Amino acid sequence: xxxxxxxxxxxxxxxxxxxxxxxxxxxxxxxxxxxxxxxxxxxxxxxxxxxxxxxxxxxxxxxxxxxxxxxxxxxxxxxxxxxxxxxxxxxxxxxxxxxxxxxxxxxxxxxxxxxxxxxxxxxxxxxxxxxxxxxxxxxxxxxxxxxxxxxxxxxxxxxxxxxxxxxxxxxxxxxxxxxxxxxxxxxxxxxxxxxxxxxxxxxxxxxxxxxxxxxxxxxxxxxxxxxxxxxxxxxxxxxxxxxxxxxxxxxxxxxxxxxxxxxxxxxxxxxxxxxxxxxxxxxxxxxxxxxxxxxxxxxxxxxxxxxxxxxxxxxxxxxxxxxxxxxxxxxxxxxxxxxxxxxxxxxxxxxxxxxxxxxxxxxxxxxxxxxxxxxxxxxxxxxxxxxxxxxxxxxxxxxxxxxxxxxxxxxxxxxxxxxxxxxxxxxxxxxxxxxxxxxxxxxxxxxxxxxxxxxxxxxxxxxxxxxxxxxxxxxxxxxxxxxxxxxxxxxxxxxxxxxxxxxxxxxxxxxxxxxxx
Numbered sequence: 001x002x003x004x005x006x007x008x009x010x011x012x013x014x015x016x017x018x019x020x021x022x023x024x025x026x027x028x029x030x031x032x033x034x035x036x037x038x039x040x041x042x043x044x045x046x047x048x049x050x051x052x053x054x055x056x057x058x059x060x061x062x063x064x065x066x067x068x069x070x071x072x073x074x075x076x077x078x079x080x081x082x083x084x085x086x087x088x089x090x091x092x093x094x095x096x097x098x099x100x101x102x103x104x105x106x107x108x109x110x111x112x113x114x115x116x117x118x119x120x121x122x123x124x125x126x127x128x129x130x131x132x133x134x135x136x137x138x139x140x141x142x143x144x145x146x147x148x149x150x151x152x153x154x155x156x157x158x159x160x161x162x163x164x165x166x167x168x169x170x171x172x173x174x175x176x177x178x179x180x181x182x183x184x185x186x187x188x189x190x191x192x193x194x195x196x197x198x199x200x201x202x203x204x205x206x207x208x209x210x211x212x213x214x215x216x217x218x219x220x221x222x223x224x225x226x227x228x229x230x231x232x233x234x235x236x237x238x239x240x241x242x243x244x245x246x247x248x249x250x251x252x253x254x255x256x257x258x259x260x261x262x263x264x265x266x267x268x269x270x271x272x273x274x275x276x277x278x279x280x281x282x283x284x285x286x287x288x289x290x291x292x293x294x295x296x297x298x299x300x301x302x303x304x305x306x307x308x309x310x311x312x313x314x315x316x317x318x319x320x321x322x323x324x325x326x327x328x329x330x331x332x333x334x335x336x337x338x339x340x341x342x343x344x345x346x347x348x349x350x351x352x353x354x355x356x357x358x359x360x361x362x363x364x365x366x367x368x369x370x371x372x373x374x375x376x377x378x379x380x381x382x383x384x385x386x387x388x389x390x391x392x393x394x395x396x397x398x399x400x401x402x403x404x405x406x407x408x409x410x411x412x413x414x415x416x417x418x419x420x421x422x423x424x425x426x427x428x429x430x431x432x433x434x435x436x437x438x439x440x441x442x443x444x445x446x447x448x449x450x451x452x453x454x455x456x457x458x459x460x461x462x463x464x465x466x467x468x469x470x471x472x473x474x475x476x477x478x479x480x481x482x483x484x485x486x487x488x489x490x491x492x493x494x495x496x497x498x499x500x501x502x503x504x505x506x507x508x509x510x511x512x513x514x515x516x517x
């Protein structure tokens with residue numbers, strides 16, 4: 001016998017739990033929907049995951065948090081892409097940008113030919129004004145623009161712990177989420193195999209119709225209770241450790257517009273700038289580097305990037321992780337979101353966006369009654385298995401294209417560790433550029449444009465073919481000239497990140513009839 005899906009029970013807090021609570025409560029499928037979050041009071045949040053995607057702007061707007069409040073309360077800054085240093089050869093000039101603003105629309109062949117006609121310019125510089133803005137540490141918007149509007153596409157860097165605190169307050173004070181601070185000791189199953197209730201230490205049974213597992217790596221519901229297997233992707237993505245540190249910065253120091261990912265002999269180092277600190281972490285593969293060597297790499301980087309700062313004066317945190325995901329993400333009436341669903345190494349910051357995409361699909365197709373749960377689960381599992389596979393492919397691309405010669409990098413190029421689809425695409429891209437035909441889904445996590453930025457950032461242009469300038473190539477070259485003009489105009493009009501964020505403490509100027517781009 002079926003019943004309406006009305007009682008939503010979220011087990012676990014952190015970014016996944018509180019973002020789920022806010023999104024479901026803000027978009028309540030019907031007036032009788034209730035949202036309860038059970039959170040163990042003495043389990044600290046992971047506290048990393050400082051990078052988001054542009055999707056976060058829509059998420060924050062949906063749940064009703066003002067952008068200025070978010071920036072202030074989360075010590076946040078703007079992120080306009082990722083810069084990769086040392087990934088190709090490790091030489092000083094080895095650097096490229098993957099910006100959030102896509103190349104101009106048009107035929108990929110025309111885009112490639114128009115770029116090939118401009119020797120000496122990087123692909124990102126030729127096709128996106130964002131490259132110049134990132135070099136200047138500029139913000140992507142002016143303060144007079146409406147919330148979440150910008151002159152360029154952007155996301156955020158943030159303090160993950162402060163984000164959780166903000167979401168928790170907003171969920172409980174503004175959105176009517178019931179918060180139970182208690183330990184879940186067990187889950188009681190119904191006769192049909194569904195979860196009937198979460199059993200807590202002090203509050204007894206908390207019944208629900210749909211349970212959201214946000215218990216992190218423990219996966220108390222999807223793994224322990226429902227028995228859904230884990231799929232290890234460590235045979236393709238080798239990194240499984242990180243040493244992370246947070247370093248205070250001077251009040252007048254510049255704030256970078258992009259995540260900086262610097263390759264080293266057995267992994268890479270992230271560098272994320274916030275108004276009051278920089279988060280820096282050395283990601284590495286334990287099979288190729290021990291912890292003491294990783295700490296040396298981190299100390300060397302800090303010494304160069306932040307002269308006068310000593311790593312030994314600050315606590316360094318060791319993070320151990322496995323790259324992989326569940327075989328299924330939705331089983332019966334249990335949906336895993338966040339680390340309980342899986343985790344892939346932090347390159348390209350896919351963790352938080354997968355939370356957002358999971359919630360979007362759930363809420364866009366919310367099950368009206370229990371009878372439709374299997375249909376929703378099958379569709380969700382099919383969609384998200386595709387997405388996790390494509391993220392693995394895209395992350396692997398960064399390693400396969402490298403020409404570095406250390407054992408770690410040679411192992412990444414071993415054909416046995418490369419997904420077959422990546423091998424096939426690289427063969428295809430010798431003859432033609434990445435296109436929508438290679439990534440046909442409506443909502444690709446990493447579309448063709450992202451692959452173009454990485455492919456051409458690491459490999460340079462393909463050998464020129466027929467360089468005759470037909471109408472399409474001429475139009476694309478004209479668009480590139482307009483991009484140059486826009487880059488110059490934006491450089492003179494946009495404030496620096498530091499100036500923008502420091503001014504948040506001051507009253508915003510009047511709109512004066514200005515229109516956001």
